[in-house]
Amino acid sequence: MRETEISEARLHEHVRAHRIGEPLLQVDEVSLAFGGVKALQGVSFDVREHEVRAIIGPNGAGKSSMLNVLNGVYHPQQGTIRLRAGQAWREFHDMDSHEAATLGIARTFQNIALFKGMSVLDNIMTGRNLKMRCSFLEQALWVGRARKEELEHRRAVEEVIDFLEIQHIRKTPVGRLPYGLQKRVELGRALAAEPTLLLLDEPMAGMNMEEKQDMCRFILDVNDHYGTTIVLIEHDMGVVMDISDRVVVLDYGRKIGDGTPAEVRANQAVIDAYLGVAH
Amino acid sequence: MAESLHGLDTFPKLLAHHAKVRPDRPAIREKHLGIWQTWTWHEFAEEVRSIACGLAEHGFKRGDHLALVGDNRPRIYAAMCAVQCLGGVPVPLYQDAVAGEMAFPIQNAEITHAVAEDQEQVDKLLEILPQCPSLTRIYYDDARGLRNYAQSQLMGWDRLLKVGREARRRDPAFLETEIAKGGGEDVAAMFFTSGTTGVPKGVVLTHHALIDRALAAAQMEGLGEDDVVLAYLPPAWIGQNIFSYAQPFVTGYCICCPESAETVMSDMREIGPSYYFAPPRVLEALLTQVSIRMEDASRLKRALYRYFMDVARRVGGAILDGRPVGAGERLLYWLGDVVVYGPLRNVLGMSRVRIAYTAGEAIGPDLFRFYRSIGINLKQLYGSTETSVFVCIQPNGQVKPDTVGPAVTGVELRFTPERELLIRSPGLFREYYKNPEATLEAKDPQGWFHTGDAGYVDADGHLKIIDRVKDVGKLADGTLFAPKYLENKLKFFPYIKEAVAFGHGRERVCAFINFDAEAVGSWAEKRNLSYSGYTDLASRDEVYDLVRECIEKVNADLAGEPELTNSQIQRFLILHKELDPDDEELTRTRKVRRGFIAQKYAALVDGLYGGADSVHIEAQVKYEDGRTAMLSADLKIGDAKTYAPAAARKAA
Numbered sequence: 001m002r003e004t005e006i007s008e009a010r011l012h013e014h015v016r017a018h019r020i021g022e023p024l025l026q027v028d029e030v031s032l033a034f035g036g037v038k039a040l041q042g043v044s045f046d047v048r049e050h051e052v053r054a055i056i057g058p059n060g061a062g063k064s065s066m067l068n069v070l071n072g073v074y075h076p077q078q079g080t081i082r083l084r085a086g087q088a089w090r091e092f093h094d095m096d097s098h099e100a101a102t103l104g105i106a107r108t109f110q111n112i113a114l115f116k117g118m119s120v121l122d123n124i125m126t127g128r129n130l131k132m133r134c135s136f137l138e139q140a141l142w143v144g145r146a147r148k149e150e151l152e153h154r155r156a157v158e159e160v161i162d163f164l165e166i167q168h169i170r171k172t173p174v175g176r177l178p179y180g181l182q183k184r185v186e187l188g189r190a191l192a193a194e195p196t197l198l199l200l201d202e203p204m205a206g207m208n209m210e211e212k213q214d215m216c217r218f219i220l221d222v223n224d225h226y227g228t229t230i231v232l233i234e235h236d237m238g239v240v241m242d243i244s245d246r247v248v249v250l251d252y253g254r255k256i257g258d259g260t261p262a263e264v265r266a267n268q269a270v271i272d273a274y275l276g277v278a279h
Numbered sequence: 280m281a282e283s284l285h286g287l288d289t290f291p292k293l294l295a296h297h298a299k300v301r302p303d304r305p306a307i308r309e310k311h312l313g314i315w316q317t318w319t320w321h322e323f324a325e326e327v328r329s330i331a332c333g334l335a336e337h338g339f340k341r342g343d344h345l346a347l348v349g350d351n352r353p354r355i356y357a358a359m360c361a362v363q364c365l366g367g368v369p370v371p372l373y374q375d376a377v378a379g380e381m382a383f384p385i386q387n388a389e390i391t392h393a394v395a396e397d398q399e400q401v402d403k404l405l406e407i408l409p410q411c412p413s414l415t416r417i418y419y420d421d422a423r424g425l426r427n428y429a430q431s432q433l434m435g436w437d438r439l440l441k442v443g444r445e446a447r448r449r450d451p452a453f454l455e456t457e458i459a460k461g462g463g464e465d466v467a468a469m470f471f472t473s474g475t476t477g478v479p480k481g482v483v484l485t486h487h488a489l490i491d492r493a494l495a496a497a498q499m500e501g502l503g504e505d506d507v508v509l510a511y512l513p514p515a516w517i518g519q520n521i522f523s524y525a526q527p528f529v530t531g532y533c534i535c536c537p538e539s540a541e542t543v544m545s546d547m548r549e550i551g552p553s554y555y556f557a558p559p560r561v562l563e564a565l566l567t568q569v570s571i572r573m574e575d576a577s578r579l580k581r582a583l584y585r586y587f588m589d590v591a592r593r594v595g596g597a598i599l600d601g602r603p604v605g606a607g608e609r610l611l612y613w614l615g616d617v618v619v620y621g622p623l624r625n626v627l628g629m630s631r632v633r634i635a636y637t638a639g640e641a642i643g644p645d646l647f648r649f650y651r652s653i654g655i656n657l658k659q660l661y662g663s664t665e666t667s668v669f670v671c672i673q674p675n676g677q678v679k680p681d682t683v684g685p686a687v688t689g690v691e692l693r694f695t696p697e698r699e700l701l702i703r704s705p706g707l708f709r710e711y712y713k714n715p716e717a718t719l720e721a722k723d724p725q726g727w728f729h730t731g732d733a734g735y736v737d738a739d740g741h742l743k744i745i746d747r748v749k750d751v752g753k754l755a756d757g758t759l760f761a762p763k764y765l766e767n768k769l770k771f772f773p774y775i776k777e778a779v780a781f782g783h784g785r786e787r788v789c790a791f792i793n794f795d796a797e798a799v800g801s802w803a804e805k806r807n808l809s810y811s812g813y814t815d816l817a818s819r820d821e822v823y824d825l826v827r828e829c830i831e832k833v834n835a836d837l838a839g840e841p842e843l844t845n846s847q848i849q850r851f852l853i854l855h856k857e858l859d860p861d862d863e864e865l866t867r868t869r870k871v872r873r874g875f876i877a878q879k880y881a882a883l884v885d886g887l888y889g890g891a892d893s894v895h896i897e898a899q900v901k902y903e904d905g906r907t908a909m910l911s912a913d914l915k916i917g918d919a920k921t922y923a924p925a926a927a928r929k930a931a
Contacts, residue, residue, distance in 0.1 A: 158314075162311075162312055167539050167541070167542050170313065171545075221423075224424075225423070
């Protein structure tokens with residue numbers, strides 16, 4: 001049984017394996033509207049390499065819209081998003097989600113989007129899809145590269161399974177698993193794609209305290225072990241403050257705060273947004 | 280066993296022997312990344328030698344102690360043998376113990392080096408490091424999460440291996456000399472007893488004791504290199520250590536380490552062990568699972584199961600024992616084997632089990648018969664850490680549910696006037712570490728070990744254990760009161776998980792009950808009884824009725840035993856929480872600590888013997904992470920019907 005308590009001391013006491021580096025993603029003045037509804041209005045922020053970046057805000061603040069923009073599901077009417085690959089910056093306007101995936105962006109969803117009837121193993125294997133090189137025919141006939149590739153992918157998937165400690169449910173259909181484990185499988189599928197940027201949409205939503213602590217541990221482990229840059233959305237403030245390096249706060253589609261958890265916590269606009277103000 | 284093990288008086292020498300005789304046979308398998316990885320005897324011996332040289336390089340000397348903290352892993356066992364190569368003493372510790380519990384053994388044995396399985400265990404060792412100045416080196420197997428630990432005491436297994444390999448290259452003869460220096464009378468290992476009473480004691484066992492007993496049992500059962508064992512119980516427990524270390528070292532069989540504690544069931548199905556050990560609670564949990572799944576099965580399957588289990592109950596045991604059974608019944612049993620027992624054995628992962636043992640606690644006769652009736656050769660054995668396990672084993676074909684069989688070759692049994700069992704055997708421990716008083720108390724100058732168990736040898740020469748000598752008490756009217764006997768009878772019901780009986784010096788017998796949350800939960804669901812958890816169920820009248828039924832059945836049984844008819848349970852209550860080793864109510868091997876419970880819940884005991892029909896409790900509960908909280912509740916007290924002695928009942 002793993003220790004679920006996150007010791008803050010441990011987090012700060014040790015040197016991080018991957019030091020937070022230069023910006024990896026740059027969001028400038030992004031605005032998104034659905035008809036008359038302004039989901040995002042001139043939002044700018046950056047995400048640095050190897051950091052855990054949280055986007056928080058009350059319900060309807062535009063968090064999920066923001067994530068969908070980063071992921072290429074929505075296309076903002078204004079503003080630019082740039083992603084760095086090595087030294088080169090790539091700007092994207094009309095990126096679709098397939099393109100986002102090839103650029104090394106993987107995500108999980110607020111409401112679990114797994115194949116309920118498929119086993120955990122197969123679900124995570126779907127995360128390897130983009131890495132499969134052999135043709136449909138080769139796979140169907142089990143010739144050529146298919147065998148070697150399958151072994152390679154299976155190993156990668158098994159490593160993810162080992163990492164997330166879900167060996168005991170390897171062959172269980174996902175639909176039969178409790179919610180907390182389904183969330184973990186979804187994280188597993190995203191990890192199987194070996195992303196450089198991982199987007200997590202409310203990874204802790206609907207979880208009990210223990211499941212939340214488990215999930216926090218795994219998020220930190222992913223960041224530490226693979227050096228993955230993580231952007232996560234969450235409206236549970238407590239959890240976010242514990243595991244993030246920097247936090248963006250949105251309210252009614254606008255950015256109202258940005259900084260370290262301590263800075264954000266002290267920000268009056270943020271306190272007002274969360275607690276409400278008397279008018 | 281055709282090969283001669285003459286002159287191989289230590290485990291390192293035995294290992295060298297197997298590496299020579301069967302270098303390519305599997306010694307240990309471990310499931311890693313979904314695939315069973317095999318270490319042959321040759322590979323295992325190589326690893327052991329390099330690690331031994333590495334340890335020596337790090338200042339580990341003859342007579343030093345090394346702690347092993349972890350689950351069943353090849354490297355934990357490799358470290359064990361490496362330590363023995365150098366004439367040191369491995370001290371396996373329970374991997375689920377909290378940090379505080381590990382401090383005592385480490386201080387007591389002045390442990391200098393430790394091998395930990397992973398980050399969780401390393402964290403615990405680091406936590407108690409300030410109290411344990413002797414501990415200077417901690418090696419870890421699984422490096423995950425440990426990369427950024429800066430403590431100077433820490434080192435990964437692979438680095439130790441590298442250090443060892445280099446040292447070996449420099450001086451290849453060193454280790455061979457060290458191994459040759461060892462002899463049978465050297466200390467092979469030290470096991471801390473779980474401590475049903477008081478602080479744990481380090482039981483010192485020699486190579487000779489362990490090898491002698493392992494060999495005696497292996498010869499009796501005809502174990503050989505083709506046998507396979509699944510290692511799934513804590514290696515710090517002598518039983519697991521015998522089955523996964525001492526016995527493979529004398530027979531050359533292969534042990535398999537499951538992937539994780541949660542995957543044991545499916546790993547067992549994949550491996551198909553031929554030699555198996557399970558304490559009664561594991562067998563019980565398996566049967567409960569089967570029963571629950573059968574209740575959810577289709578009507579046809581349920582009917583088939585019920586019919587053929589009836590057949591098995593009638594003739595299964597007799598067929599296994601080789602006693603005469605009519606041809607018609609035999610045919611039915613054969614049919615049942617095809618339709619029910621075979622598939623059931625397969626589901627349990629016991630298709631290939633040739634010999635299965637159970638011990639540690641008394642096993643319910645129904646449970647015991649169930650496994651035997653479906654063709655699994657389950658047998659009871661008797662032994663303890665102090666005796667290197669094997670004292671009595673039921674021989675094939677002479678298996679009685681209420682005895683533990685005759686003494687194994689080399690063992691002498693004797694009884695004191697108080698019915699306490701005394702043992703003399705080559706497998707006896709040398710001493711309790713640094714505890715001469717306790718040693719003297721347990722082992723008299725003539726070499727008899729005082730077990731503390733009360734029992735007798737029956738007409739066939741089989742040993743029967745009743746209870747602990749100190750627990751056997753008397754009711755106020757002077758009749759015999761054997762609490763464990765009652766508790767076991769209660770626990771044999773699938774709904775009851777734990778029971779604690781009180782009655783010594785009282786007029787009547789009362790009991791605390793813990794129900795089995797899984798079984799009762801499923802029972803409640805069937806009745807559309809909504810509940811939030813254990814505590815909620817524990818307060819329901821329906822559950823009280825369910826438990827009452829069980830108790831009344833026990834009472835009816837007791838009415839048939841003249842000596843115990845006064846021990847019928849008259850009042851009971853269901854505890855608001857499950858008894859837990861973390862709250863010190865159970866030992867790590869899950870034995871009830873009756874005295875401690877009586878003291879902790881004195882108010883409840885008073886309530887049982889008072890007239891009230893409910894009692895208030897405020898208790899402290901400890902969570903797994905060490906936090907504590909207060910809990911207060913009103914517990915109901917139930918009354919159970921008692922029966923007149925059997926003779927009277929028949930007349931009525």
